[in-house]
Amino acid sequence: MKKPIIIDCDPGLDDAIALFMILNNKNFDIRAVTPVSGNQTIDKTSINALKLVSFAGSNVPVACGASKPLYKELVTAAHVHGESGLGNVVLPDPKIGFSELNAYDMIYQEAVKHNNELEIVALGPLTNIALTLLKYPDVKDKIQRITLMGGSSGCGNDTPAAEFNIVADSDAAKIVFESGIPITMVGLDATHKALVLDEEINEIFSYKNKVSELAANILSNALIFCKAHGFEGAVMHDPLAMACIIDPEVMISKDYHVDIETKGTFTNGKTVVDVYHVTGKEPNAKVGIDIDRNKFMNILKEAMMNYEL
Ligand code: BDR
Ligand code: CA
Numbered sequence: 001m002k003k004p005i006i007i008d009c010d011p012g013l014d015d016a017i018a019l020f021m022i023l024n025n026k027n028f029d030i031r032a033v034t035p036v037s038g039n040q041t042i043d044k045t046s047i048n049a050l051k052l053v054s055f056a057g058s059n060v061p062v063a064c065g066a067s068k069p070l071y072k073e074l075v076t077a078a079h080v081h082g083e084s085g086l087g088n089v090v091l092p093d094p095k096i097g098f099s100e101l102n103a104y105d106m107i108y109q110e111a112v113k114h115n116n117e118l119e120i121v122a123l124g125p126l127t128n129i130a131l132t133l134l135k136y137p138d139v140k141d142k143i144q145r146i147t148l149m150g151g152s153s154g155c156g157n158d159t160p161a162a163e164f165n166i167v168a169d170s171d172a173a174k175i176v177f178e179s180g181i182p183i184t185m186v187g188l189d190a191t192h193k194a195l196v197l198d199e200e201i202n203e204i205f206s207y208k209n210k211v212s213e214l215a216a217n218i219l220s221n222a223l224i225f226c227k228a229h230g231f232e233g234a235v236m237h238d239p240l241a242m243a244c245i246i247d248p249e250v251m252i253s254k255d256y257h258v259d260i261e262t263k264g265t266f267t268n269g270k271t272v273v274d275v276y277h278v279t280g281k282e283p284n285a286k287v288g289i290d291i292d293r294n295k296f297m298n299i300l301k302e303a304m305m306n307y308e309l
Helices: 011-023 042-055 101-115 127-135 135-142 162-169 170-177 198-205 210-228 238-248 294-304
Strands: 003-009 028-035 117-122 143-149 183-186 251-256 258-260 271-273 285-291
Touching: 003 101, 003 127, 003 238, 011 028, 011 042, 011 117, 011 210, 011 238, 011 294, 028 042, 028 101, 042 101, 042 127, 042 210, 101 127, 101 135, 127 135, 127 170, 135 143, 162 170, 170 258, 183 238, 183 251, 198 210, 198 285, 210 294, 238 251, 238 285, 238 294, 285 294
Parallel strands: 003 028, 003 117, 117 143, 143 183, 183 285
Antiparallel strands: 251 285, 258 271
C-alpha cells in the first residue's frame, strides 16, 4: 500500500529539491502540498509550490496556508532564497490551480480519511500544523508521524541560538512538539552534513531531463549562498527530511525530549534538546545526529534520474 503523506513547505530553494525528490515516487500517495509563509510571503511560497508540482508533471492538490506566524510578525529569508523565493530560477506558469481548501482543513480532512496512517513532512515554519491542532485538537491522534526540518541541539543558523523554521514561528513549534504526535526532528546537526558538491550538481544536470536540469540550476543557486557561508557544498536541509521519509535509515537519530524556547531575548526559537536527560521528561522526538551521506545522495540522484525527458 502506498504511504499517504502531506508535504507542508515554504519553497524555498531546498524545499523545491525536496518536492522533486518525492513527486515521482511510486511508494507514496501524496495527498496534498500545503504551503506556508516562511522563506517568502505566502503569495510567493504558494505560487512556487504550485509551479513546482505542475513542472514535475503532478496534479497533487496545493492548499494554501498561513500568511503569518501565530502571534509574532512574519520574518522571511529573502537573503537566502531571493525575492521570488527561488533565487534566479524562473518556472513556467502552472497547468493546475489551487485547491479550494485551506491548509488546516486539508490536513484535518486527510488525517480523518487515513486515520493514523497519514504522515506529514514539514519543511517550513510549523504554523499550518499548529493551526490544525488548535482548530481540530483530535487531529493529534490521527497523524502517524511528523518528520520536520527544524532545530538543532547546538547553535542556530538564523540567530546564534535558533534555526530558521523554528524561530520563524516558535509558538507554533511549541504546540507541535507538545502535541504528543511522534516527531522526527531533522535539525542542523544532521542537515549540515547533507551537502551536494559541485561535481554532483553537474552529474544531476547530465541526466538531461527537464526536472534534473532545473534541479541542478536550483542547487547551483543554493551553492552560491552556502559557499559564501563556509560550506563545501549546497546544504540540503529539506531534502534530508524528505530522504528520511523515503528511507529512515538515511539518518542516525536518538530519542530526546525537546522543549521550544518562545521568549528568550537571545534564545527565542531554540530547540532545547535534553541530551543528558536532566529534566526527567520522556522523549518526544527522534533527533537526527548524523547521516549516511552516500544513501542521501543515492536517494536524491535516483529521484532526479527517473523523471521523463
Ligand atoms: C530551513 O530554513 C529555510 O530557509 C530552508 O528552506 C529550510 O527549511 C533551514 O534552516
Ligand atoms: Ca523550507
